[in-house]
Amino acid sequence: MIDPKIPEKIEKRLRLMTLRKDLEPFARELLELACAGSRELWDELNSERLKTDANFRRKFHELAHEGMFAAQERMAGRIATGEPLDVSEELLFRAVADTIAWGMLSGQLCYARRIYKFQRQPDLSQSNFESVLRVARELREQDPGCMPLITDLTSFVQVGDIMSVSADRRTSYIEVKEGKHNKHVLDLAMFYEASGCEHFREIVEKTESPKTVKQMDRMLRQKARMTYLRDVMATGKAKDPDTGEEIRIPEPFFEMASWDEALGNLTEKAKETQSWAYDVQGPIFLGAYAGDLASRGHMMFLMALSLEGDVEQDYHIIRLADCMHVPLAPPVFSGALADEVKIDLVFGRMNVCVAVSIPRLIEVCEMAGMDVRYATRKELGRAKAAGAEPIVHRGKGLMFSLAGREMMLLAGVIFRALFHGQQPESVLRQYLGNSDLLSSGLAESRQP
Numbered sequence: 001m002i003d004p005k006i007p008e009k010i011e012k013r014l015r016l017m018t019l020r021k022d023l024e025p026f027a028r029e030l031l032e033l034a035c036a037g038s039r040e041l042w043d044e045l046n047s048e049r050l051k052t053d054a055n056f057r058r059k060f061h062e063l064a065h066e067g068m069f070a071a072q073e074r075m076a077g078r079i080a081t082g083e084p085l086d087v088s089e090e091l092l093f094r095a096v097a098d099t100i101a102w103g104m105l106s107g108q109l110c111y112a113r114r115i116y117k118f119q120r121q122p123d124l125s126q127s128n129f130e131s132v133l134r135v136a137r138e139l140r141e142q143d144p145g146c147m148p149l150i151t152d153l154t155s156f157v158q159v160g161d162i163m164s165v166s167a168d169r170r171t172s173y174i175e176v177k178e179g180k181h182n183k184h185v186l187d188l189a190m191f192y193e194a195s196g197c198e199h200f201r202e203i204v205e206k207t208e209s210p211k212t213v214k215q216m217d218r219m220l221r222q223k224a225r226m227t228y229l230r231d232v233m234a235t236g237k238a239k240d241p242d243t244g245e246e247i248r249i250p251e252p253f254f255e256m257a258s259w260d261e262a263l264g265n266l267t268e269k270a271k272e273t274q275s276w277a278y279d280v281q282g283p284i285f286l287g288a289y290a291g292d293l294a295s296r297g298h299m300m301f302l303m304a305l306s307l308e309g310d311v312e313q314d315y316h317i318i319r320l321a322d323c324m325h326v327p328l329a330p331p332v333f334s335g336a337l338a339d340e341v342k343i344d345l346v347f348g349r350m351n352v353c354v355a356v357s358i359p360r361l362i363e364v365c366e367m368a369g370m371d372v373r374y375a376t377r378k379e380l381g382r383a384k385a386a387g388a389e390p391i392v393h394r395g396k397g398l399m400f401s402l403a404g405r406e407m408m409l410l411a412g413v414i415f416r417a418l419f420h421g422q423q424p425e426s427v428l429r430q431y432l433g434n435s436d437l438l439s440s441g442l443a444e445s446r447q448p
Helices: 008-013 021-035 039-044 047-052 054-079 087-104 109-115 129-142 180-195 198-207 210-235 260-273 297-306 320-325 339-346 358-367 377-385 411-419 424-433 435-440
Strands: 147-150 162-165 171-174 237-239 246-248 276-281 284-290 315-319 350-357 371-374 396-402 405-408
Touching: 008 297, 008 315, 021 054, 021 087, 021 339, 039 054, 047 054, 054 087, 054 129, 054 147, 087 147, 087 162, 087 320, 129 147, 129 162, 198 210, 260 276, 260 284, 260 339, 260 350, 276 297, 284 297, 297 315, 297 350, 315 320, 315 411, 320 339, 320 350, 339 350, 350 358, 350 411, 358 371, 358 396, 358 424, 377 396, 377 405, 396 424, 405 424, 411 424
Parallel strands: none
Antiparallel strands: 147 162, 162 171, 237 246, 276 284, 284 350, 315 350, 371 396, 396 405
């Protein structure tokens, strides 16, 4: 029986998840290939050498890409059988491909968000997978050190058919077009883009089929997205062709305080004892449950939370394994956890719950010198109308200020806290302390 303080919908959402048990050997193989291709260099690896030794850096990336490509080939082999993937296989393949993508993006959420368009990824059995796979193999033959990732395999890369990264870390996005008709439409699109001639477009609309006109428009949008990505990743500034929003990615990279180490220690302890481990890191609550507690530890976690606040109103709560099906959340495989813990998490031998306490966050921020107030109805309404996704705590929005700068607590901050291991107080401090971040719009963009 569920404690009356624990809403049933939350309890159900935190229950243990597991992939199909017989997939574990394949998952282990894919994890090793996707994440440890450069293993032979790890004894020599350090951040300084990776930064200063160009030959070592290139060798490191070549080996990593070799493993990633081998993982992609193994997944492609399964897809090529023509038998539809079941839910477990699709989750596994997406997680492995996402892990590769995050590695190619150096784990930077600011870049990942530029290539996620909030669209549903295509069914792999119904996409042009074979054509794209053939091109990926050709790219790999031409440049053996590159990693041409098939974007349809991922959950969030939604620009181009292939995202390719060279051994010297140059990124390109490639659209695969085949057949005479596609070439004809591409020629129309390229001429229109180069000339800007509206009269030409009128001729196309009169002489070509509606399907061809629609396809030309789609190609033009794809080209605009490619140009946008090239510009934003090269200069940090560009206008998003889909939203019209001016995007700025500020320099330099801002370091955020993390709770990753605490999570690593917690999961190791739970695995070692085949029991439970619990920790509180500021406003972050963590619980890891293994052995017999794997299937019911989430109730212990929720009951612990209920001792300090209202589970439904005061916390934002996830299972760590939720990252396996949330776009823009790095999957379990890409984290710094021990490999055996990662496998335990996805095959039902461990459950990890994470929560952000809003009252604790307010307390921590005030102790750190920030001022916190409730947003006015007008401020909250304006934020909602702008699609900024404000966090509403007990019916009210929250405004945080520091050194004369103020911002509303938005879903993006909590998303970073729950899925990217960042302390929310640190995120808020960085935004409020750096005008480039605050004016970039990064804190306000919607989250999945």
